[in-house]
Amino acid sequence: MGTTAPTSRRSRGDTRTGTFFLPYPTFMSSGAGTRMWDVDGNAYVDPLGNCTSVLHGHAHPHITAAIGAQAAKGTAFPFPGEPALRLAEEIRARVPSLERLRFCNSGTEAVIGAIRAARAFTGRSKILKMEGGYHGSADVAQVSVTPGVDAPHYPEGHAQGPGVPDGVVGDVLVAPYNDLETSQRLVRAHAHELAAVIVEPHLTAAGVIPAEREFLAGLRAVTEACGVVLIFDEIITLRLTRGGAQAMYGVTPDLTTVAKIIGGGLPVGAFGGRAEVMATFDPRSRGTVGHSGTFNGNAVTMAAGVAALELLTDEALQHINTLGGRLREGCSARLTPPGWRRA
Template identity: 45%
Template sequence: MSLRSAVDEARTSYVARNPKSLECFRRAEESLPGGGTRSSIFIHPFPLFISKGEGTSLLDVDGHEYLDFVSDFTSGIYGKTNKVLRDAIVTALDNGIQLGAHTPFESRLASLIRHRFPSMELLRFANSGTEANLLAITTALKFTGRTKVMVFEGGYHGSLLSHFEVKKDQLVEAELVEEDRKNEVNVLTVPFDYLVAPYNDLAATKSLIQANATSIGAIIIEPMLGAGGCIPGDATFLRGLRQLATDVGAVFILDEVQTARLGFGGRQKTLGITPDLCTIGKFFGGGFAFGAFGGKLEIMQMFDSRRPGAVSHGGTFNNSPCTMVAGATALEQILTEPALEALNSIGDDMRDSINAAFKSLSAPYIVTGLGSINQLHCTLPGKLKTAGLDLVFFRLLERGYWIAQRGLISLNFAMSQSDVDGFVTAVIKVVREMQDLVMD
């Protein structure tokens, strides 16, 4: 059988197994374009509708249970249910859902974040990673009085700062670059004056920076491309970029919205890099909508309302009490240094085990990433890449494992080592079973 026929078969079986999800989808598409409100979680041909989550399990409306290896695209690090968070949130709710005033809760969270990220001498809260990045970039342009924003191929800084086109096959190795599903669709991008540089290519980036030395106000980068395929930034590249930003007087922004969970002080601590501004989001809101940007005192103090000419920064839910309390509780009690180290080490071992098996099978797959954030890539040429990923995705679902259709594999604290071991066995089994297929 050919790969494409196997994918068709797996998809047909998926449709047959999920009539209630299809019914929900039909109802949803009456009000929501494509039946949803978040493109990244769409599944072709229709998504599963989840009715409940517990621990690391998801239960769909047709009664199937899945072990969740997406973990809400890294933000769901706590699992679906967490008693510590729940109790803190209930107490916060009892003290007033919305207060519309300064509270002690926001300074508690801010201080915990500063402790982890000394680069954030002062910080401000927002409601998403997207918003934090928009604020950081706009702040950098205002601070420098310049117009250009350097971003990187394959970069993702949020729904409005999305997937800057990959022009070169050089992110890791030529055959690794995804013919990314995302690149086949249009993205919405705020029309800043962008310079798009190649990720992990210091020489080419340096030329571009030098050619625009007096107009670049902001350089924003993920220390590991997240949505762009879990491609780690090379240490020499990232350190060199930090220096180049200083040389030309641009504000260097590290987007740690995903990578902040790779260590107690994020990837910046591991690499010994101090950005001028840093953005975080996702899990630091303890399960609620969250974003924050912060950095050098001389930049961030422009938001100090006592100063003449202070910059106004509003946001109704910036200091929502539930978010502030949930975030602080998570930082104090759950996202501890040993807990993060343990989770990331499980992720490193998982990636190594899967890659060793792929290698011994000469399978056209590889997992890239760092710690607990990883991505399965298919290395077949052209459109077969997508078919290769789809087949693994559908066959894992049949076995009760949920990964992102684009290949993201992200761990969470509710998982046990035996959950991860079972997942590794399932991935290897699925790929081994594909060995008889004709790759066409």
């Protein structure tokens, strides 16, 4: 049995619901490149890269060297530092719409910050999201992620599970993904109370469905006309091109949330966008929104993020997309039933 049985008896817990499997989850001990080894010494190929956060593979030497170098100088400080400035500059160079940005510790926190900025900027409380859109584990995001067939229909939201208050659900409107007509109608009808529209350029958790360009461009037009903040959740799609999905589609949102690949495998998140919207956090002004966290802009995380983005060159992105295309074509060819036409 190796060490799995003693380990599972000693600690029968897993704080990550998405990786829990009966009778107990697999416990990993190490990783290198695309492979991981469990506590019994079994090797596995990691096709997800810890949900894309270790895009360059486990224990990449350039990233681990950056982590070690920064750790030797200190791991956490209660003040800003050079690593955070370097990472911010690197992100802004790739995504020009991020005129101002703030660091946090996860994609969930990034979404919370972006929605709070939109609410503070507009003075309104409601948001519009797409059915099937996953934006983290905050209450406001846990609405109509995987609603059943008997769930309330548009625009009413459906709590993802127990613990999401009715009051929160009532502040969330829901539209079908890629349905521009319904989305435009809801934005116009609720413009007086709508703070933001949040959307993934690719609906990842619901099957990796790409947005139609007309859908994103139409959302940009109607939100701009109605004074509603448009948020792109690029936590997954940032890796599609050097400038993320917004560069690929040619559609610029007001705010963007990013995470995962910008941390080199360490906990990270960031959100930002138009300077006038992000000014709601400016501590030099009275009555602005507070945003703090013990590990926001953590020095080791920032150093790992800089190293990870140094590796994410245009050539690396092209290679990633080429491999993705081969995998997609291969899966489609294998999974398409005889006589069916592939879309």
